[in-house]
Amino acid sequence: xxxxxxxxxxxxxxxxxxxxxxxxxxxxxxxxxxxLSAWREHELPIVHVRHCSVEQRxxxxxxxxxxxxxxxxxxxxxxxxxxxxxxxxxIGTGLERYLRERNIVSLVIVGLTxxxxxxxxxxxxxxxxxxxxxxxxxxxxxxxxxxxxxRYSADAIHNVNLASLNGEFCTVRTTEDLxxxxx
Amino acid sequence: xxxxxxxxxxxxxxxxxxxxxxxxxxxxxxxxxxxLSAWREHELPIVHVRHCSVEQRxxxxxxxxxxxxxxxxxxxxxxxxxxxxxxxxxIGTGLERYLRERNIVSLVIVGLTxxxxxxxxxxxxxxxxxxxxxxxxxxxxxxxxxxxxxRYSADAIHNVNLASLNGEFCTVRTTEDLxxxxx
Numbered sequence: 001x002x003x004x005x006x007x008x009x010x011x012x013x014x015x016x017x018x019x020x021x022x023x024x025x026x027x028x029x030x031x032x033x034x035x036l037s038a039w040r041e042h043e044l045p046i047v048h049v050r051h052c053s054v055e056q057r058x059x060x061x062x063x064x065x066x067x068x069x070x071x072x073x074x075x076x077x078x079x080x081x082x083x084x085x086x087x088x089x090x091i092g093t094g095l096e097r098y099l100r101e102r103n104i105v106s107l108v109i110v111g112l113t114x115x116x117x118x119x120x121x122x123x124x125x126x127x128x129x130x131x132x133x134x135x136x137x138x139x140x141x142x143x144x145x146x147x148x149x150x151r152y153s154a155d156a157i158h159n160v161n162l163a164s165l166n167g168e169f170c171t172v173r174t175t176e177d178l179x180x181x182x183x
Numbered sequence: 184x185x186x187x188x189x190x191x192x193x194x195x196x197x198x199x200x201x202x203x204x205x206x207x208x209x210x211x212x213x214x215x216x217x218x219l220s221a222w223r224e225h226e227l228p229i230v231h232v233r234h235c236s237v238e239q240r241x242x243x244x245x246x247x248x249x250x251x252x253x254x255x256x257x258x259x260x261x262x263x264x265x266x267x268x269x270x271x272x273x274i275g276t277g278l279e280r281y282l283r284e285r286n287i288v289s290l291v292i293v294g295l296t297x298x299x300x301x302x303x304x305x306x307x308x309x310x311x312x313x314x315x316x317x318x319x320x321x322x323x324x325x326x327x328x329x330x331x332x333x334r335y336s337a338d339a340i341h342n343v344n345l346a347s348l349n350g351e352f353c354t355v356r357t358t359e360d361l362x363x364x365x366x
Contacts, residue, residue: 086310087352115347120310123303127269136330146346147319147355160343163329164298169270172330 004133005045005104006035007125009089009111009118011073012051014059014066024154025140031175032110032138033072038182040076045104048075049082049089051117073111087120096128106131108178109170110138115161122169132170135178136162187316188228188287189218190308192272192294192301194256195234197242197249207337208323214358215293215321216255221365223259228287231258232265232272234300256294270303279311289314291361292353293321298344305353315353318361319345 011032039046050069052062059066062083075081082093090096099107107130109122118139125132141158145151166172194215222229233252235245242249245266258264265276273279282290290313292305301322308315324341328334349355 087306088310091307091310116351119302119347120306120352123270123306124274127271127274127303144346144349146342147349150342150346152343152346156339156343157347159329159333160335160339161347163327163333163335164302164340164344166327166330168299169303 003045003104004106004108005047005099006039007047007049007089007107007109007111007121008032008036008073009049009109009121010051010060010113011070011111012060012066013068013070014064015112017059017066021143022154023140023142024158025137028110028112028138028140029070029072031135034175034179035108035110035135035138036073038179042182045080045102046075047080047082047095047098048073049084049093049095049111049117049121052083052085054085087117088124089117089121090124090128099130105129106133108133108135110135112140114139114141114158115144119161119165122165126169133178134162134165134170134172135175136172138175186228186287187289187291188230188282189222190230190232190272190290190292190294190304191215191219191256192232192292192304193234193243193296194253194294195243195249196251196253197247198295200242200249204326205337206323206325207341208320211293211295211321211323212253212255214318217358217362218291218293218318218321219256221362225365228263228285229258230263230265230278230281231256232267232276232278232294232300232304235266235268237268270300271307272300272304273307273311282313288312289316291316291318293318295323297322297324297341298327302344302348305348309352316361317345317348317353317355318358319355321358
C-alpha cells in the first residue's frame, strides 16, 4: 500500500444543506474517518480535496461556512490539500502532477457525492492511468430527478453509478475489506 | 447553432458484440444519423470520435473489423476525426485544442455508451467549460452487474446515468426537440 494515496473528496459541511434532498449512506463519514485513521497509522499518503464553488447559490462557496471540512475529514497539518471549482479533482488543479512527482500510481477514493465529484474524479484518474479503488460505503449520493421528471432514490443513484464505474474505471470495494488488507 | 459542434462518440461496429449483453435504445443509431444529416444540411461543425482500444480482448482494437464506424455514423470527407484509447474524448487527444481554435463553445453529444465514454466525455467537456447538450435517445447503454452481484438493466443504467449528468454537467434533450430547433 506504500504508493496508494487516500483521496478524500468534498467532505464539506455545506453538503448537509437540506435543499440537496434525501441522501443515502449516513455512515459514509464515519467510514471515511476510519480509513483516514488507518492511512495515518500506517503513514500512507493522504490527499484532501475541497470544492470551492463559483456558483451563486452553492453552499460550498469559499466564503460560506459550508465550505469547511466536516469534523470526520479534517486534514492534519502536513496532509496535502487541493481546491477545485469543477467536478473532477484533476481539472484546474495540480493534483496529477503532485501524484506523479511522488510516484503514486494508485488511489483509494472516498467522499461526496458518488455520481458527481466522486464519479468525475474516478473517471479522470482512471483515464489518466491511475489504478483506482472506490469505496462503496465511504461515498454517498443524493436523490435526483431525470430530465423527464422521473425521480430516482439516493440508493438507486448510488448503486447504479457504482455499477457503471466498477470494472471499467475502478474496483469497487468496502471499507471493511480495505481495512482488513491494511492492518 | 453556428458554434455548436455535434460530437459523435464511438458509434463503432464492435459495440454490436454479443458479449456486451443486452442494450437499450435500438433506435439510437438512426437518431444519430438524423442529427448528422441536420448538422450537415446546416453546415454546422461535426466531430467523430473513434475508440482504439489497447485492451487485449476488446472488439474495438484498431486492427479488428469492430473498430470501423457503423454505417449510420460514417464520417464524410472533411469532417474532423479523433482517436482515443481511454473513455474521455478529451484525454490524450487534441480535441480540446481543436474546439478552442475554432471558438466552439458548445457541444451536442451523442453515441455509445451512455455510462462509459459518453458520460466520461460529457463530464470532461463540462468541467473544461464547454456548454453541453446530451441527447437521451441518441445514446444507449448495456446492462451491468454491480460489485455485489446485483444486475442492472440497460434502461436503468441509461436513465440513472442521464439523471446524474442532467443539470450538473449538461442539459439532457431529445433528438426531436433538437431537430425542431435547428430546422
